[in-house]
Amino acid sequence: xxxxxxxxxxxxxxxxxxxxxxxxxxxxxxxxxxxxxxxxxxxxxxxxxxxxxxxxxxxxxxxxxxxxxxxxxxxxxxxxxxxxxxxxxxxxxxxxxxxxxxxxxxxxxxxxxxxxxxxxxxxxxxxxxxxxxxxxxxxxxxxxxxxxxxxxxxxxxxxxxxxxxxxx
Numbered sequence: 001x002x003x004x005x006x007x008x009x010x011x012x013x014x015x016x017x018x019x020x021x022x023x024x025x026x027x028x029x030x031x032x033x034x035x036x037x038x039x040x041x042x043x044x045x046x047x048x049x050x051x052x053x054x055x056x057x058x059x060x061x062x063x064x065x066x067x068x069x070x071x072x073x074x075x076x077x078x079x080x081x082x083x084x085x086x087x088x089x090x091x092x093x094x095x096x097x098x099x100x101x102x103x104x105x106x107x108x109x110x111x112x113x114x115x116x117x118x119x120x121x122x123x124x125x126x127x128x129x130x131x132x133x134x135x136x137x138x139x140x141x142x143x144x145x146x147x148x149x150x151x152x153x154x155x156x157x158x159x160x161x162x163x164x165x166x167x168x
Contacts, residue, residue, distance in 0.1 A: 007036040012115045018044040018108055026053045029061060038072050045105050046076070 005028040006014075013019045019027070019040050027039045039060065043053050056075050060068050126134045126141075156162060 005032070007032045007040075009037045009112075009116075010040040012112070012119075013040050013044060016111055016115060018111070020050065022050045023048070023053045026050060026057050029057050035060065035068065042072065042076050044108055 006024060010019070010024055010027060014021055014024045023043050024040065027036050027043065030036045030039055039053070039057060042048065042056065046052075048056065056071075059071055063071055126137055129137060
């Protein structure tokens, strides 16, 4: 039942470990689609607890649709409102922590994009597209390979692990 109530993007976030299953259950109270995705993204990016997610979802479900974007913006930009967050909400970040959080957001975005790309390529081979679209996609994927190769080298250096070609 939970899987049926969750947007596929939120399901992917749970599988990737970006959002806890209990938090996903809370988010499933929202309509599938943009609202669930936005709420799940906030839970992952802001590191909201399940209780904080409950407060946010309660506020969203109680509000008229015209105010929901405003509520999501408020939850994304400052400490969670409405008390009861257990620790006073998300703490204000210093410069180093802010940079680390920005990096975590970028990593999360890359993981989501990689998961989506993996899903698309796994279900629809390039040969299924019209020839001009397949050619465009093929070129774009080749360019992406070059970018990912560069990223792999940077990641290897950042994590002090040898690149795959250096391990052999």
